[in-house]
Structure formats: structure tokens, C-alpha cells
Amino acid sequence: MEQIGSNGQNETLETQELKDHAGQQVKIHGMIHKIRDMSGFAFVILRTKRDLVQGVFTKDSSTPDFASLQEGQSVVMQGEVVLNEKVMNGAEIQIQHLEILSRPADALPIVINRKQLDVPLDTNLSYRPISLRNEKERAIFKIQEGIARGFRDYLISQSFTEIRTPKIVFAGAEGGANIFKLDYFGKQVYLAQSPQFYKQTLVGVYERVFEIAPVYRAEKHDTARHLNEYISMDFEMGFIKDHTDIMAMEVGALKHVFSLLNKEYSKELALFNVKTPVFDTIPAIKFMEAKQILEQQYKRKVTDYYDFEPEEEQLICDYAKKKLGCDFIFITHYPSAKRPFYAMDDDNDPGTTKSFDLLYNGLEITTGGQRIHDYKQQVQKMLDRGMNPEDFESYLMIHRYGMPPHGGLGAGLERLTMKLLGFNNVRHAAMFPRDINRVTP
Amino acid sequence: MEQIGSNGQNETLETQELKDHAGQQVKIHGMIHKIRDMSGFAFVILRTKRDLVQGVFTKDSSTPDFASLQEGQSVVMQGEVVLNEKVMNGAEIQIQHLEILSRPADALPIVINRKQLDVPLDTNLSYRPISLRNEKERAIFKIQEGIARGFRDYLISQSFTEIRTPKIVFAGAEGGANIFKLDYFGKQVYLAQSPQFYKQTLVGVYERVFEIAPVYRAEKHDTARHLNEYISMDFEMGFIKDHTDIMAMEVGALKHVFSLLNKEYSKELALFNVKTPVFDTIPAIKFMEAKQILEQQYKRKVTDYYDFEPEEEQLICDYAKKKLGCDFIFITHYPSAKRPFYAMDDDNDPGTTKSFDLLYNGLEITTGGQRIHDYKQQVQKMLDRGMNPEDFESYLMIHRYGMPPHGGLGAGLERLTMKLLGFNNVRHAAMFPRDINRVTP
Numbered sequence: 038m039e040q041i042g043s044n045g046q047n048e049t050l051e052t053q054e055l056k057d058h059a060g061q062q063v064k065i066h067g068m069i070h071k072i073r074d075m076s077g078f079a080f081v082i083l084r085t086k087r088d089l090v091q092g093v094f095t096k097d098s099s100t101p102d103f104a105s106l107q108e109g110q111s112v113v114m115q116g117e118v119v120l121n122e123k124v125m126n127g128a129e130i131q132i133q134h135l136e137i138l139s140r141p142a143d144a145l146p147i148v149i150n151r152k153q154l155d156v157p158l159d160t161n162l163s164y165r166p167i168s169l170r171n172e173k174e175r176a177i178f179k180i181q182e183g184i185a186r187g188f189r190d191y192l193i194s195q196s197f198t199e200i201r202t203p204k205i206v207f208a209g210a211e212g213g214a215n216i217f218k219l220d221y222f223g224k225q226v227y228l229a230q231s232p233q234f235y236k237q238t239l240v241g242v243y244e245r246v247f248e249i250a251p252v253y254r255a256e257k258h259d260t261a262r263h264l265n266e267y268i269s270m271d272f273e274m275g276f277i278k279d280h281t282d283i284m285a286m287e288v289g290a291l292k293h294v295f296s297l298l299n300k301e302y303s304k305e306l307a308l309f310n311v312k313t314p315v316f317d318t319i320p321a322i323k324f325m326e327a328k329q330i331l332e333q334q335y336k337r338k339v340t341d342y343y344d345f346e347p348e349e350e351q352l353i354c355d356y357a358k359k360k361l362g363c364d365f366i367f368i369t370h371y372p373s374a375k376r377p378f379y380a381m382d383d384d385n386d387p388g389t390t391k392s393f394d395l396l397y398n399g400l401e402i403t404t405g406g407q408r409i410h411d412y413k414q415q416v417q418k419m420l421d422r423g424m425n426p427e428d429f430e431s432y433l434m435i436h437r438y439g440m441p442p443h444g445g446l447g448a449g450l451e452r453l454t455m456k457l458l459g460f461n462n463v464r465h466a467a468m469f470p471r472d473i474n475r476v477t478p
Numbered sequence: 479m480e481q482i483g484s485n486g487q488n489e490t491l492e493t494q495e496l497k498d499h500a501g502q503q504v505k506i507h508g509m510i511h512k513i514r515d516m517s518g519f520a521f522v523i524l525r526t527k528r529d530l531v532q533g534v535f536t537k538d539s540s541t542p543d544f545a546s547l548q549e550g551q552s553v554v555m556q557g558e559v560v561l562n563e564k565v566m567n568g569a570e571i572q573i574q575h576l577e578i579l580s581r582p583a584d585a586l587p588i589v590i591n592r593k594q595l596d597v598p599l600d601t602n603l604s605y606r607p608i609s610l611r612n613e614k615e616r617a618i619f620k621i622q623e624g625i626a627r628g629f630r631d632y633l634i635s636q637s638f639t640e641i642r643t644p645k646i647v648f649a650g651a652e653g654g655a656n657i658f659k660l661d662y663f664g665k666q667v668y669l670a671q672s673p674q675f676y677k678q679t680l681v682g683v684y685e686r687v688f689e690i691a692p693v694y695r696a697e698k699h700d701t702a703r704h705l706n707e708y709i710s711m712d713f714e715m716g717f718i719k720d721h722t723d724i725m726a727m728e729v730g731a732l733k734h735v736f737s738l739l740n741k742e743y744s745k746e747l748a749l750f751n752v753k754t755p756v757f758d759t760i761p762a763i764k765f766m767e768a769k770q771i772l773e774q775q776y777k778r779k780v781t782d783y784y785d786f787e788p789e790e791e792q793l794i795c796d797y798a799k800k801k802l803g804c805d806f807i808f809i810t811h812y813p814s815a816k817r818p819f820y821a822m823d824d825d826n827d828p829g830t831t832k833s834f835d836l837l838y839n840g841l842e843i844t845t846g847g848q849r850i851h852d853y854k855q856q857v858q859k860m861l862d863r864g865m866n867p868e869d870f871e872s873y874l875m876i877h878r879y880g881m882p883p884h885g886g887l888g889a890g891l892e893r894l895t896m897k898l899l900g901f902n903n904v905r906h907a908a909m910f911p912r913d914i915n916r917v918t919p
Contacts (some may be wrong), residue, residue: 038763039722039761039762040759040760040761040762041722041729041808042726042729042758043730044726049717051637066717067685068682068880068882086639086685086686087637087684110880111717111881111883138717139851139880139881139882141853142853142877142879143878143879165872166679166682166872169680169682170682175683179639179684181642182641185640186640196527196528198619198623200623201622201690201709202909203692203912204645205658205694205912207917217661217662219658219660219669220658220659221706221917222698224917228660234919235909235910238607238610239610239909241509241607241608241610241611243527243528243616243620244526244527250691251644251691251692253646257663268642276579281480281482284482285482285485286484288482288483289484292484318481320481320482321482326479361479367482410580411580412584413583431607432607434607434608436583437582438550438584438608439509440552441509442580450642468641468644468676469643473663476647476648476662476665476667477648477872478648478679478873478875
């Protein structure tokens with residue numbers, strides 16, 4: 038019998054501390070990212086958890102033989118730390134020993150060790166297991182980690198409870214055809230398009246809840262902004278006066294996200310020369326106002342008074358940026374006909390809902406609003422739409438037995454990442470994107 | 479145009495601060511959980527985010543009329559805070575005004591406002607949207623939040639990167655028949671049984687990664703310990719010496735989880751009279767040693783030398799508790815034949831793997847181990863098992879182009895919750911359990 042304690046730390050150094058060890062002998066482990074062979078010496082760049090670390094190999098010091106080194110090997114590098122302002126981390130290692138822990142079987146089929154991965158998107162995605170080893174590619178998802186973490190940390194600070202709701206569901210929340218079907222022991226079930234029913238349900242339990250989890254849309258379009266599986270950052274809260282309480286909570290969350298990114302992810306942001314948006318408030322205009330701005334200020338012939346076309350979202354953001362000085366803009370009061378059956382209508386503005394989208398640099402990244410909490414009102418709206426309330430019996434329990442006024446939103450993590458980093462295709466912001474043509478790797 | 483700032487806070491009080499406001503007029507919102515009608519006065523118990531708060535209604539003070547109050551209403555309670563050691567939070571409210579924000583359409587079909595929900599499990603689950611409003615039921619998932627949060631916080635402190643990997647996959651990681659199939663625009667795909675391939679892949683990118691997300695097993699058994707969709711807490715780390723580094727990381731994570739629960743979830747733990755396990759180290763024995771203990775100390779006739787039967791897991795835990803003084807025990811060196819194709823064999827102990835399970839109070843809650851990192855070795859093991867390496871081309875990229883020695887584990891969040899709280903059925907620890915008979919609510 039053995040006893041296992043929690044002291045299983047590696048005895049090698051975390052590379053962000055390198056500078057503090059100037060003049061000392063250290064061990065660092067990592068994968069060989071790049072070898073630059075000079076005359077008489079070589080640079081061996083290690084890829085560690087979050088850094089690239091430069092080692093200098095003097096060819097006559099010579100354990101092991103330089104010729105045995107190869108990109109893709111996992112090694113422990115031992116040597117003296119020497120300050121050097123010109124390199125990453127402000128220090129490099131004069132290599133005295135390199136222990137090889139594992140070796141690749143083949144040389145890489147694409148170049149991953151230049152700053153920018155210089156291959157077409159489709160090649161990048163097909164080789165994802167190794168293209169993600171590129172410095173900038175992996176930084177994207179480190180930043181994405183930070184966005185989700187900031188969203189979560191903020192909501193926890195606001196007394197939200199984190200929930201995990203099922204993705205195998207008996208009914209779709211959004212309706213329509215873009216839902217994946219699944220055989221479940223002989224029953225037809227679906228993959229959740231959103232945690233809508235469950236997060237509303239849990240407002241009746243915890244008042245404020247959030248979830249960061251995958252959702253599924255069987256989109257048949259092959260566009261630059263749709264994924265068939267994506268990460269939705271959802272929250273839902275009770276005891277609101279109207280949809281503006283939800284919007285205010287999102288403004289707070291976004292500010293916290295950008296503040297966390299600047300504090301803990303500046304290294305990765307710097308690779309993209311990205312500055313996070315600065316704002317104190319986010320402007321909000323009504324849907325019909327936005328359409329008027331398109332017609333009057335952008336001379337656009339508006340044909341669809343129920344939704345925005347992608348180009349219109351871009352023009353509205355152009356307006357927000359130039360006239361209102363903000364990268365973000367809320368659009369409120371979407372037409373009732375285009376919002377789901379659970380959306381709360383606005384009696385002061387007939388035909389519209391207490392709903393909103395948030396646009397960011399030309400793209401919708403959030404949809405939210407107040408929901409109906411009254412049982413009769415919800416049943417009536419279902420009947421008006423030709424839905425059968427009996428199909429939603431368990432969902433309607435919350436209305437039947439009492440719900441506070443409430444609302445919430447869903448924000449797309451990949452879209453937010455995409456727009457922050459200035460990508461033209463959301464697939465750049467998905468580690469392993471699923472679209473109509475791709476389910477591998 | 480409007481401007482939305484982040485100041486959308488409710489002006490009502492968070493109830494855990496109640497005592498600090500003794501003698502003051504406050505407003506608190508919540509749902510009426512219980513009304514206890516006495517002569518001349520009544521107790522109105524509000525359910526807030528995390529507390530039950532007692533209001534005292536003197537019937538002659540009388541706005542609104544007492545008769546209009548009803549359980550399930552959402553209200554704002556206004557009145558003076560009076561210290562009272564005998565009630566929750568150490569203070570109650572002398573109600574001066576109650577504003578009703580919303581009303582239920584019907585009285586509840588089950589009693590949720592006694593301390594213990596006194597209905598059969600199946601009724602509890604069928605009425606989940608409202609049974610979760612019971613004080614103890616909702617505490618289960620608050621504790622579950624804490625477990626996941628502790629796991630996550632610990633790994634973040636150990637330089638792990640949080641990942642989110644696809645659940646729609648092209649191949650199953652575990653193999654076998656218990657995998658859900660899905661039509662994906664004419665292709666057959668699967669729901670992920672585990673993030674195995676992706677988390678290994680991302681060790682090559684970030685060295686240490688973790689994910690807390692749903693996984694899917696098309697289990698046809700209807701047992702007290704299986705769910706068809708559950709939350710797996712996974713991590714995977716590189717540059718390990720062997721599987722014991724993984725075990726040590728889990729010991730650290732568990733200690734942190736229990737410490738966080740005691741610090742921030744003691745209110746919920748108290749409802750279950752639960753003390754978290756205390757341990758400095760966790761004992762580890764080999765699979766064959768465990769079988770010998772069963773034969774010699776428990777006089778059990780062992781018939782299966784490849785795996786444990788549920789009763790054997792219970793006896794081993796009995797041994798761990800009584801002889802080794804620990805609620806947990808690691809079992810290592812499972813037979814190679816029963817571990818997946820990516821498990822690393824132990825050359826020092828032929829026929830076994832550098833793998834482990836963690837048992838807790840009679841149940842397996844974690845499976846982990848070291849993985850094969852060498853390309854040829856991995857391909858050979860696939861061929862030995864009659865698998866076609868070409869089916870795993872994108873997974874094998876990581877071995878082909880270089881991987882450090884690595885390993886990881888997956889831990890079931892619901893099982894850990896179940897065992898901590900002493901439930902006899904894992905469904906008690908799943909908000910909306912999916913099993914062979916149930917996909918609703």
C-alpha cells in the first residue's frame with residue numbers, strides 16, 4: 038500500500054518566474070518549438086504552458102549531442118538563467134543539459150513556429166491538433182478562457198448560482214427546423230438549442246442563475262458567423278423591473294471581462310495588438326429607430342421590418358461607433374412576431390417585445406429580454422401561435438405555480454472572441470468548429 | 479436613445495446581511511414559501527436566493543389584506559428588522575407592507591415547504607421544476623456548484639487552462655455499444671462519451687487542461703448509479719513521471735473542494751448534517767491486492783479478475799474506512815484488457831496499466847491514468863486490439879508529431895455529490911436526470 042498526498046508538483050520552474058532566477062541553475066520542461074541553428078551555437082525555443090522560452094545551446098558544451106534534437110520533442114532543459122531584455126520573459130537559459138523525454142515520429146506537415154500560422158483556414162482546421170500549437174492560435178483560446186471566466190466571476194459576485202442543465206431535451210426552446218434529432222431508446226429527442234426552459238425554471242429556485250455550456254443549431258447555412266455547436270453564456274434573473282435590468286447586468290459583466298483580460302491575459306492580447314473596448318455605458322435604441330437611421334442616414338432601402346440583415350447590423354454598428362462613440366449598441370423592442378413565444382410583449386409599444394440584442398463591431402453577440410411569468414398570458418400566447426400548451430406541460434409548471442418577473446440573455450462565446458480579436462470568420466474562434474461540412478477533428 | 483450603465487442592482491436587501499440592519503426599515507424580495515396563520519398574526523416565510531426569511535404579519539397592520547396572500551406569490555416585503563436568535567439568519571421582519579408582484583394560477587400539487595420533501599423519488603423528478611424549490615433539494619445543487627467550483631479553482635491555481643471541447647464527435651473515445659448516434663446532415667456522428675481525445679490533444683498545446691461539461695453514455699441499465707447524461711470533471715496534464723502525479727493532483731483538488739465547501743457552503747451542508755471527509759493522504763492499493771483482500775479478509779469468492787462488482791467496491795471501501803481510516807481509496811494497476819486502447823501499460827507489472835480508479839464510500843467516482851504518448855506504441859496497441867488506426871487519424875496526429883508523457887482523469891460530479899450527501903441513488907444528485915426511462919422535464 039502507498040499513500041498519495043497532494044504534493045505531486047513538478048520540480049521544474051514555471052516560466053513566467055524566469056527573470057526572478059537570474060544567475061541560478063534551473064530546470065524547465067516543455068516541447069521544442071523551434072531550433073535556430075547558428076554557427077557554433079543554436080537557439081532552442083521551448084514551448085511551455087503559456088510562454089516561449091529561449092535556450093542557448095553552445096555546441097561544444099554538448100550533452101546531449103545537438104544533432105539528436107528535433108522540433109516536437111518533449112524535453113527538460115537545465116541551465117543558468119541569464120537576463121536578456123530582447124527575449125520573451127526578459128531572460129534566457131544557457132543550456133547545460135537537455136533531457137529528451139519523448140520524440141515525434143514525423144516532422145510537422147505545416148509550419149507552426151512562426152508568429153503567424155500561414156495556412157488557409159481549412160488547412161488550419163484540418164490540422165487543428167497541431168495548428169493550435171502555434172503561439173497565436175493557442176492565445177485565441179486562452180483569451181476565450183478569460184472571457185468566460187470574467188463572465189462567470191462577475192455573475193458569482195452578483196449572487197448568481199451556476200447551473201448545469203441537460204442538453205438532451207424533449208422539446209426545442211427556439212422552435213423551427215434547425216434542431217438536431219436523436220433516437221433515445223426509441224423516443225425522439227433533441228439536442229438543446231438553448232438552456233431557455235431550464236434557466237427560467239431555476240429562477241424559481243435560485244432567483245439568479247447562469248450557465249456556460251454548448252448549444253446546438255442544425256443550421257444548414259455555411260456562413261462566416263454560424264456554428265452548429267457553440268458555447269452559450271446564459272444568465273437569467275428574477276425580480277426585474279423590465280429588460281433594462283438584464284442589459285445593465287450585461288454591461289457590468291462585459292466591463293469585468295475586459296478588466297480581467299487586461300489584468301491576466303495582456304500577454305495574449307499583445308500578440309493581436311488588441312485593445313479592449315472602453316465604455317462607461319452602452320447606448321440603446323429601439324428596433325424601429327434603428328430602421329429609421331438606416332433609411333435616413335444610410336439611404337438604405339429597408340425591406341424587412343422584422344429583423345436585421347447582416348449588412349444592416351454592420352451599418353448600425355458603424356453608426357454606434359461614429360455617432361455614439363461605442364463599439365457596442367443595444368437594439369431593443371424587436372417585433373413580437375420575430376421573438377419566441379416566451380418573450381414579454383411591451384404594452385406601451387404594441388407589436389414589440391421587451392427584448393434586446395447586443396451588437397458588437399457589426400455582429401449580434403447577445404439576445405435577451407424579459408419573459409412572460411403569468412400562466413394565463415403564457416398559455417394564451419402559445420395558443421395564439423398555434424402551439425399546444427400540453428406539449429410544454431413541465432415547462433409551464435413554473436408559470437402555473439408562480440414565477441417572479443424575470444428575464445435573461447444568451448451570449449455567444451465564439452462570436453465575442455471573434456469580434457474582440459477582429460476575425461472575419463467565427464471558425465477562427467472555435468477550437469474544433471462544427472459546421473455543415475465539418476465534424477473532424 | 480438611452481444609455482445603459484452597469485448599475486442595474488435591485489434596491490432590495492441581500493438576506494444574509496439581515497442581522498446587520500437591526501432596527502432599520504428594509505425591503506426584501508422573494509417568493510412566499512410558507513404562510514403560518516396564527517391567531518391575530520401570521521408568519522410569512524420568504525424564499526430568497528439562498529435563504530428562508532421570516533416575516534411577521536400583524537393582522538391589524540393590514541396592507542395588503544392578509545387574505546390576498548398566497549404561497550407561490552412573488553413579493554416585496556417591507557418592514558423593520560428585529561433580531562431573533564431562534565430564526566434563520568438571526569433576524570426577522572415586522573411586516574409593514576407587502577407588494578405582490580406576481581401570482582400563481584394554482585396551488586402546488588406537492589408540499590415543498592417542509593424541511594424534507596416527502597414524496598417518492600419518481601414524483602420528485604416528475605415535478606422537478608417545483609420540487610427543486612424545496613429548501614434541501616435546492617441545497618443539493620448549491621453544494622454541487624461548490625464542488626465544481628472548488629475543482630476548477632484548484633486547477634486554475636495549478637496553471638491549468640480551461641477548455642471547452644465539442645460534444646458532437648466523429649468517434650467514441652470509450653468504444654463499445656453505449657454511445658448515442660446522431661444524424662448530422664447525412665453523416666453518422668456520436669455524442670461524446672468523454673473529452674478524452676480532445677483533452678489529450680490540448681496537453682500538446684497548453685500542457686495542463688481541464689473541462690467540466692456533459693458526457694453521454696447510452697447505458698441501457700436502470701441502476702441507482704448510472705445516468706445517461708452526466709457532468710464529467712476532466713483534467714489532463716503533461717510531463718508526468720507516471721499515474722501517481724495525476725492521483726496527487728486529484729488529492730489536492732479534493733482537499734480544496736472540501737475546504738471551499740466548509741468555507742462558503744456550510745449553510746447547505748448543515749441541512750444534511752454532513753461533515754466533509756478529513757484526510758491528509760489517500761491510500762492506494764493495486765487491483766490484485768484488492769482482490770486478495772476481498773478473498774482473504776472478506777472471504778469473498780472472486781470470479782471476475784478484470785473488474786470489480788459493485789458489491790466488491792463497497793467491501794474495498796469498508797476496508798479503507800475501517801483498516802486505513804479513509805473514506806477514499808485509490809485502486810491502481812487495472813488489467814490492461816479492461817482499460818481503453820490509450821492506457822499506458824506498466825512494464826514492471828505485465829498485463830496491468832498505469833491506471834487508477836478512485837472509490838469513495840463504496841462507489842467509483844474517478845477513472846484515470848497515464849496515456850500512451852509514443853506514436854508507434856499507440857498504433858501497435860490499436861492493431862493488437864483489431865482497431866484501424868486510420869479511423870483515428872486526427873487523434874493520432876498528436877502522437878505522430880510529438881507528445882509529452884501525460885495522463886489525466888475524469889470524475890463524475892453527480893456521483894461525488896451523491897456520496898458526499900449520502901444518497902442511495904445518483905438521480906437525487908442530478909437536477910434533471912436522463913435515464914433509460916426519463917428525458918423530462
